[in-house]
Amino acid sequence: MKARLGEVDASMRQPAMLFLVSAVFWLLAGSAFAIMAAIKSTNPDFLGLSEWLTFGRVRTAHLNAMIFGWGNNVIFAVAPWIMGRLCKARIRHTNILLAAGIFWNIAVTVGIFGILRGDMVGVEWLEMPAYITPLVIITYALIGVWVVIAFRWRQSEHVYVSQWYILAAFFWLPWLYTIAQIMLIFEPATGVVQSLTNWWFAHNVLGLWLTPIAIATAYYLIPKVLGRPIHSYYLSVVGFWALALFYNWAGVHHLIGGPVPAWVISAGTVASVMMVIPVIVTAINHHLTVVGSHKDGWASPTIRFVMFGAINYTVVSLFGSAMALRHVNEVTHFTHFTVGHAHHGVYAFFTMIMFGAVYYMMPRLLFREWRNPFLIRVHWWMCGLGILLMVISLQIGGWIQGLEMNALDADGVPVHTFIQVVENTKPWLWLRSLSGLMLLVGHIAFAINVFWMIFSPKTEGQVTQPTLLTPTTEET
Amino acid sequence: MDFNIYILLAAGIATTFFVATAIALHWAHKNGQFSNLDRGAQSIFDDDEPLGQVTDRFPVSRKKRAAKGK
Numbered sequence: 001m002k003a004r005l006g007e008v009d010a011s012m013r014q015p016a017m018l019f020l021v022s023a024v025f026w027l028l029a030g031s032a033f034a035i036m037a038a039i040k041s042t043n044p045d046f047l048g049l050s051e052w053l054t055f056g057r058v059r060t061a062h063l064n065a066m067i068f069g070w071g072n073n074v075i076f077a078v079a080p081w082i083m084g085r086l087c088k089a090r091i092r093h094t095n096i097l098l099a100a101g102i103f104w105n106i107a108v109t110v111g112i113f114g115i116l117r118g119d120m121v122g123v124e125w126l127e128m129p130a131y132i133t134p135l136v137i138i139t140y141a142l143i144g145v146w147v148v149i150a151f152r153w154r155q156s157e158h159v160y161v162s163q164w165y166i167l168a169a170f171f172w173l174p175w176l177y178t179i180a181q182i183m184l185i186f187e188p189a190t191g192v193v194q195s196l197t198n199w200w201f202a203h204n205v206l207g208l209w210l211t212p213i214a215i216a217t218a219y220y221l222i223p224k225v226l227g228r229p230i231h232s233y234y235l236s237v238v239g240f241w242a243l244a245l246f247y248n249w250a251g252v253h254h255l256i257g258g259p260v261p262a263w264v265i266s267a268g269t270v271a272s273v274m275m276v277i278p279v280i281v282t283a284i285n286h287h288l289t290v291v292g293s294h295k296d297g298w299a300s301p302t303i304r305f306v307m308f309g310a311i312n313y314t315v316v317s318l319f320g321s322a323m324a325l326r327h328v329n330e331v332t333h334f335t336h337f338t339v340g341h342a343h344h345g346v347y348a349f350f351t352m353i354m355f356g357a358v359y360y361m362m363p364r365l366l367f368r369e370w371r372n373p374f375l376i377r378v379h380w381w382m383c384g385l386g387i388l389l390m391v392i393s394l395q396i397g398g399w400i401q402g403l404e405m406n407a408l409d410a411d412g413v414p415v416h417t418f419i420q421v422v423e424n425t426k427p428w429l430w431l432r433s434l435s436g437l438m439l440l441v442g443h444i445a446f447a448i449n450v451f452w453m454i455f456s457p458k459t460e461g462q463v464t465q466p467t468l469l470t471p472t473t474e475e476t
Numbered sequence: 477m478d479f480n481i482y483i484l485l486a487a488g489i490a491t492t493f494f495v496a497t498a499i500a501l502h503w504a505h506k507n508g509q510f511s512n513l514d515r516g517a518q519s520i521f522d523d524d525e526p527l528g529q530v531t532d533r534f535p536v537s538r539k540k541r542a543a544k545g546k
Contacts, residue, residue: 005524086520158519159509168500172493179489183482193482200486224520227529233517237510244497248490300532360532370535 002088002155009364011090012081015097016365019077020358021454022105024447026069029112031440033062038433042426052116060127061115067205068128069108071350075213076101076143078357079166081365082220083147086163087154093146100142107135123184123194125202130185137181140174161236165216168244172208176201192260196252203251206345211313212243214353215282218310221360222289225303226296231288239281246271253324257333272324279317286310301376305356308384312348316341331406336425336432337398344391347439352383355446362453371452378445386438389431397428 003011037059039046047053076097084091091097111128114120119129128136147170151163180201183189189197223230230236252260252268290297290307297303319341322328332338359376363369370376404424407415416424504510521527 005522088522156519158516159504160516160519164504168497171496175493183485189482193486196486220520223517224525225530225532227521227525227527227531229514229517229521229527233513237513241497241501244500245494248493296530299534300530301534302532373534373536376534 003090005085006364007090008084008088009081011092011094012084013365015091015094015101016077016081016361017454018098018101019073020362020450022101023070023073023077024450026065026073026108027443028447030062030065030070031436031443033058033065035433035436035440037062038429038436042429042433051118057116057118057120060120061112063125064108064112064115064128067125067210067346068111069105071210071346071354072104072108073101074354074358075210076104078217078354078361079170079213080143080146080150081361082162082217082357083150083166086156086160086220087150088156089150089154091150092153093149096142096146096149100139100146103135103142104139107132107139110135121185123198125205126180126184126198130181133181133185137174137178140177144170144174160220161230161233161240162216162220164237164240164244165212165219168240169209169212169216172204176204176208192258195255195258196260196264199254200248200251203254204248207243207247207250210346210350211247214309214350215313217353217357218282218286218306218313221302221306221357222286222310225300225306225360226290226293228289228293231285235281236285239278239285242278242281243275246274250275250324253329256324256326256329269324269326273321275317276321279314279321283310283314286313301370301380302356302360304380305352305359309349309351309353309356312344312352316344316349319344331399331402333402335398335402335405336394336428337402340391340394340398343387343394348387348391352387355379355383358450362450366453367458368453368456370449371456372449375445375449375452379442379449382438382442382445386435386442389438390435393428393431393435397425397431400428401425 036047036053037055040048040055040058044055047058051057080091080097108128111132114129114132115127119131120127121129147167151167154163180197183197184194184201188194219230219236249267249271252264253272256265256269258265286307287310290303297307323332323338323341332341359370401421401424404416404421405414405418409415509516518527525531
């Protein structure tokens with residue numbers, strides 16, 4: 001029997017709240033590590049006396065807290081919820097999700113403690129020490145099995161495009177992780193193959209895990225909030241299959257210029273440029289669905305965040321495809337441009353869409369309204385402007401840095417010494433620290449609103465139907 | 477291990493991913509998932525959250541709520 005949406009929401013309450021609360025804590029921890037690392041890049045002495053807080057460890061702790069603490073926790077809250085709603089079936093076996101939530105947070109806590117303690121593994125995106133691997137594999141397996149069970153016993157006839165994305169992502173990630181762990185940690189490949197495997201994994205975490213989940217969320221929430229179907233559903237389906245078939249090759253573009261067989265790099269470049277197809281398709285859909293409903297969109301916190309993410313998905317992906325071209329990559333490689341690009345993707349696209357999803361999901365899970373619209377606005381403006389400032393300053397600064405490092409005079413001698421180039425990046429890095437502070441303010445506003453909502457009584461007399469919070473509207 | 481074994485292994489994994497996706501695509505087609513896309517696009521709406529209804533807005537601030545209450 002088909003479940004009503006309100007029943008699905010109620011059945012998801014416990015696991016989703018466990019993941020969400022953990023995600024918010026990790027978001028704050030990750031922001032703190034980020035600020036420390038950012039200040040250290042202009043003032044290396046800052047907190048330099050403790051080996052636990054040296055740049056290498058803090059920066060890595062930041063990355064892992066954000067990707068695996070915030071990112072994965074919020075995904076484990078949002079994706080099963082969307083899956084359940086689309087399958088029109090009550091969420092069963094929530095124990096599986098709860099167990100996964102506990103395992104996962106123990107794994108990340110121990111992992112980040114290990115990084116700060118100095119047990120880091122020297123493989124980017126897999127830095128958490130090998131002793132947490134079993135916990136991570138158990139978590140991914142539990143969640144993967146749960147998603148397959150939910151899909152298998154779905155009550156809906158049509159498989160909506162978001163379900164495809166979520167199903168695929170939860171299928172891909174455990175495989176990616178297991179293969180990478182075996183080839184990099186337990187039976188380590190050497191030399192070039194090691195870095196190839198590293199970047200195949202790291203980029204696929206982005207492309208086959210964070211990206212599909214965020215796109216799935218946007219494909220669900222944009223039409224849902226605005227009450228109008230997606231502009232071209234046909235194109236959305238084409239976009240999914242294009243991503244599914246070809247993305248997995250793109251990661252090796254991180255090694256352009258490296259001692260890697262040329263055909264591997266060419267294949268990676270071709271795959272990266274081919275990603276323009278699913279990106280444009282997704283862009284057409286996300287953007288044209290909103291056209292004509294801008295007012296409704298602006299009045300909705302969910303749509304504000306999700307559309308910000310969707311617009312940035314288009315921009316960041318086109319940048320990414322361009323950066324995979326050899327001549328562009330000559331300039332951007334090893335500069336802050338790449339750091340800016342990474343934040344553009346994971347924050348301006350992925351995280352902003354997840355914020356939007358939380359704004360939609362929590363009132364329905366808890367039957368409570370958001371307590372304070374002012375805090376939502378603070379969150380929106382600080383994070384929106386903050387991440388734009390960060391991306392723009394790092395990418396302009398990084399591009400200049402790349403040009404300066406490559407500049408040769410007529411005799412082929414570098415024009416700038418390395419230290420000059422480093423000194424010239426400082427103003428941009430100060431701007432980056434400032435943008436980091438703005439994001440921190442936004443995150444604190446968000447966290448206050450989340451906990452305020454959790455600890456406040458249910459919204460009285462305002463929940464008239466299972467999932468609608470109707471009379472709480474306001475024209476802005 | 478030998479370099480070539482790794483290349484073979486990597487090619488094998490990439491091929492497996494590709495073939496798995498191709499099989500899924502074939503299943504979706506056979507299952508009729510692509511036969512009525514208009515209905516598919518509307519499958520996210522139901523009686524609780526119907527087509528044409530905006531379902532999210534900024535909450536009313538407490539001051540305004542109090543003012544309305546009067």
